[in-house]
Amino acid sequence: MTPLIDVVFLLLLFFMLTSTFSTFGEIELSQAAGGRSAQGPTPNRAFVQLGEDRLTLNGSEVTLDELAETVEEGQVLVSLDDDATAQRVVDLLVRLRGREALSVLVLE
Incomplete structure (x- = not known):
């Protein structure tokens, strides 16, 4: 039994x-808050659809x-395709x- 324990420890x-x-590199994800905030006007929004072979920005x-x-x-609002x-x-x-002035939200 002792030789077996020695082999296991080795x-x-x-x-x-x-x-x-x-x-591994880390990607920081932020959680979306519900509703509109009272911080000011709505920022410029871009809608991105992401698939395995497809990437569209506002439909193009x-x-x-x-x-x-x-x-x-x-x-940037990112919508994921099934693939x-x-x-x-x-x-x-x-x-x-x-980028300081850019926020990315991944939609479910």
Whole structure:
């Protein structure tokens, strides 16, 4: 029994030392508040529909690069198609993040 415990501890030690603890990038998501706020006028809104192979901005087909160049400020509402993948959503959010005057809301 003792040799078996030694082997288990050696395997445990081996896997602990050879595994990598990498950190993944984080995407900050904000929760939408209900109703209109009393902060002022409604910001410029852009409606984006995102699918696996499709990306439309206010009804016209665009690429991720064109979307990032076009939308600089205001509010972006993102509607997901049934075939939209999580990676595609992350790609979109990465392109639009880091802008002070832009808020992105992913609709359910």
